[in-house]
Structures are given as C-alpha cells and as structure tokens.
Amino acid sequence: MRYLKFYKPYGVLTQFTDSLLGSPEDAQSGRLTLKAFIAVPKVYPVGRLDRDSEGLLLLTDDGILNARLINPKFGHERTYWVQVEGIPTPQALEQLRQGVMIQGRKTRPAQARILSTEPDLPPRDPPIRFRRAIPTTWLELTLREGRNRQVRRMTAAVGIPTLRLVRVELGPLSLQGLTPGEWQDLSETELAQLRHYCS
Incomplete structure (x- = not known):
C-alpha cells in the first residue's frame, strides 16, 4: 500500500x-x-x-x-487557512461556528477563528487581486464535512468572500x-x- x-x-x-x-x-x-x-x-x-x-x-x-x-458519517476534520475580503464581525464568525445555509442545507458546526498574523505561506501564482481600499483577513476554519466548494460558499453566505484557500490539515496530517x-x-x-x- x-x-x-x-x-x-x-x-x-x-x-x-x-x-x-x-x-x-x-x-x-x-x-x-x-x-x-x-x-x-x-x-x-x-x-x-x-x-x-x-x-x-x-x-x-x-x-x-x-x-x-x-x-461524511465519520466527520473527519479538515483545517483551512482562508484569506477573506473584509473584516469578519463577531456575528459572522458565530454563524460559521453554528452552521450556515448553503444550497438549501445547513452546514455542520465548524471551528472558526481569526489568525492573529498572516500565515507563512508561499506566494500564490497568480497572486490574488489586491484592492487597497478593502482590507483582508486570514481565518482558520475546521470543518467536519466536505461539500462542494463549501468554504467558499460559507464565507460568501456571511458576507466575507474567500480570496485564497489553503488546506493545511487533514485529520492528523499536516502540510x-x-x-x-x-x-x-x-x-x-x-x-x-x-x-x-x-x-
């Protein structure tokens, strides 16, 4: 194997x-x-x-x-670092934690927190679009399900569109x-x- x-x-x-x-x-x-x-x-x-x-x-x-x-019945964890457009409100973070409606179904509760510093990641090629007037924030999200484009749909649903998405852990494995x-x-x-x- x-x-x-x-x-x-x-x-x-x-x-x-x-x-x-x-x-x-x-x-x-x-x-x-x-x-x-x-x-x-x-x-x-x-x-x-x-x-x-x-x-x-x-x-x-x-x-x-x-x-x-x-x-999905085993609910294995997947952890992502997510760069979003704007600054999430406490209410938006709580919505992510409680689950949001996407495609007619509520997501499972997730762990969501703002990263205190930008993660040390290699530059993306091509780089994300930079807009001076709009700040960005890095989040850490841990999900226990893997629906189609789930992270992007979840952040969009709470008003903070995803700009960059990096999976950093899968169960006990890390990047x-x-x-x-x-x-x-x-x-x-x-x-x-x-x-x-x-x-």
Missing part, C-alpha cells in the same frame, strides 16, 4: 486526467493535473480540492481507508515540510497516526 501527501498548487485539477480534454494536460489549456507532479501508479486522491484551492491532499491505493475518510508541487510518502509515525485516527 502507498500513502502520499501532496501540496497541491493553485490551478491544478485533483485528478490524473483532464476529463474535459481526455488527456493528462493540454499545454494550450493550461489545465494541469496530478500527473504533472506524481508519477506513482494506482494511487488516488482522498476527496478533492478545487482547482482554485491549494494545500494538503492525501493519495493512496488503500480503498478501505479512502472510503472511511470521505464518508508542514512541503512546498507547492512537492509530495512525499507518509512517515511511519504519520501512517500510524492516520490509522489510529480512522479506527
């Missing part, structure tokens, strides 16, 4: 082939896939990260572990030690922690 963690860069599809084109990537389309970074056969991503999101992705050929991690486009096999300690977490 193989277990890899990967720092997905902005603009990369969370799949090995571009289903729109029927090929791994097309230089003219600019749609990069995981195949451009990971040459390990028969591993598949656990869950997804949108093309315009960055950060930690777990890949494995362990179908049982994959199924357990993505099954630490990786730079965008890098991957590594899980260490024995990480794998033991992951198995314990999923048990």
